[in-house]
Amino acid sequence: MVDLRGQYDKIKSEIDIAIQECINSTRFIGGPVIERFADNLGKYLDCKYVVPCANGTDALQIALMAAGLKPGDEVIVPSFTYVATAEVIALLGMVPVMTDVDPDHFNITKDIIRQAVSVNTKAIVPVHLFGQTAPMEGIKEIGEEYGLTIIEDNAQSLGSDYTFSSGKKQKAGTIGQIGTTSFFPAKNLGAYGDGGALFTSDDQLFEKIKMIANHGQSKLYHHEMIGVNSRLDAMQAAVLDVKLKYYEDYINARQKVAAYYDQAFAEVSDLQIPHRHKNSTHVFHQYTLRIMDGRRDELKAFLKGKGIASAIYYPVPLNEQNAFRGKGRLVGDMSVTKALCDQVLSLPIHTEIDKATLGFITEQVKSFF
Numbered sequence: 001m002v003d004l005r006g007q008y009d010k011i012k013s014e015i016d017i018a019i020q021e022c023i024n025s026t027r028f029i030g031g032p033v034i035e036r037f038a039d040n041l042g043k044y045l046d047c048k049y050v051v052p053c054a055n056g057t058d059a060l061q062i063a064l065m066a067a068g069l070k071p072g073d074e075v076i077v078p079s080f081t082y083v084a085t086a087e088v089i090a091l092l093g094m095v096p097v098m099t100d101v102d103p104d105h106f107n108i109t110k111d112i113i114r115q116a117v118s119v120n121t122k123a124i125v126p127v128h129l130f131g132q133t134a135p136m137e138g139i140k141e142i143g144e145e146y147g148l149t150i151i152e153d154n155a156q157s158l159g160s161d162y163t164f165s166s167g168k169k170q171k172a173g174t175i176g177q178i179g180t181t182s183f184f185p186a187k188n189l190g191a192y193g194d195g196g197a198l199f200t201s202d203d204q205l206f207e208k209i210k211m212i213a214n215h216g217q218s219k220l221y222h223h224e225m226i227g228v229n230s231r232l233d234a235m236q237a238a239v240l241d242v243k244l245k246y247y248e249d250y251i252n253a254r255q256k257v258a259a260y261y262d263q264a265f266a267e268v269s270d271l272q273i274p275h276r277h278k279n280s281t282h283v284f285h286q287y288t289l290r291i292m293d294g295r296r297d298e299l300k301a302f303l304k305g306k307g308i309a310s311a312i313y314y315p316v317p318l319n320e321q322n323a324f325r326g327k328g329r330l331v332g333d334m335s336v337t338k339a340l341c342d343q344v345l346s347l348p349i350h351t352e353i354d355k356a357t358l359g360f361i362t363e364q365v366k367s368f369f
């Protein structure tokens with residue numbers, strides 16, 4: 001699905017120097033490399049504060065803690081997402097309120113949220129799935145209407161631009177009160193290990209996030225609140241700071257792959273190519289087809305037989321996971337989520353795919369139908 005080795009080979013000399021400098025300095029935890037990366041990422045996103053942390057799941061947990069939510073508070077999440085989005089809500093004793101998603105862009109919308117709000121609802125965690133920003137204008141409106149905190153799970157859409165009806169553009173993850181991301185190696189901006197970050201432009205939330213990520217510490221050995229230990233290490237920051245310079249090129253490369261796939265599959269009637277939301281650019285963390293003739297698993301096995309990777313994100317709705325039995329509140333019949341779980345198939349998409357590989361993949365997919 002990805003070619004991390006091919007990507008490394010292209011920037012090997014820079015990465016090797018950055019890692020070696022880190023070892024020479026022996027500043028493995030904390031220090032200037034991490035601050036520089038956070039600063040550069042903040043500039044790229046046009047966001048006042050970036051707080052690096054250990055992974056994208058921690059980022060979500062820290063965000064919920066910083067938002068001042070309490071056990072029993074309800075948090076609205078889509079049921080078609082990775083488990084981490086809702087796991088941390090349940091872990092903190094809050095109630096994940098699981099909703100269906102839009103059939104075109106697979107994200108939650110203002111109207112879906114409206115059906116889910118109750119007097120106990122305190123926050124929304126929209127997920128910018130597969131590379132596209134959820135319709136944040138409406139989500140922001142309803143958040144303001146009910147006084148809900150918006151925490152954007154932006155593990156998959158770093159760099160995606162959202163355009164408001166006023167024409168104003170903002171990057172995914174910087175629109176709500178807090179945004180989170182993951183630097184898991186296979187994410188669009190991937191480290192050589194685990195990593196994550198939180199985004200905010202609110203001074204008070206920034207102080208709180210920093211404190212919570214560092215044992216609730218205001219100064220050394222003075223703890224104001226219960227926190228966690230969640231750090232991005234310096235070697236990962238060094239790698240990420242190199243890769244950030246090429247990040248727009250990486251997005252362009254992914255968009256070219258998507259355009260190639262789109263064209264190749266335009267005539268295949270049983271395939272639905274990824275929809276583009278008119279207000280969002282797509283950074284193609286995944287290129288996800290909908291297989292409309294019921295033969296998704298057959299196609300996956302067929303491709304495997306030809307040596308072609310494919311993946312199902314996600315095969316089971318959150319509300320059907322055993323872990324959440326009795327822990328959430330469900331809204332609606334989840335018919336879209338259910339259909340997507342049976343129909344979606346993601347094809348290889350990354351920065352190193354060549355035309356020959358794309359030609360082979362698309363020919364094989366077409367030959368199946």
Ligand SMILES: *Cc1c(COP(=O)(O)O)cnc(C)c1O
Nearest residue numbers: 055056057082084085155182184
């Ligand atoms: C990857 C991912 C996460 C979790 O990130 P980790 O760094 O693996 O903890 C959270 N939410 C979504 C939507 C993800 O894709």
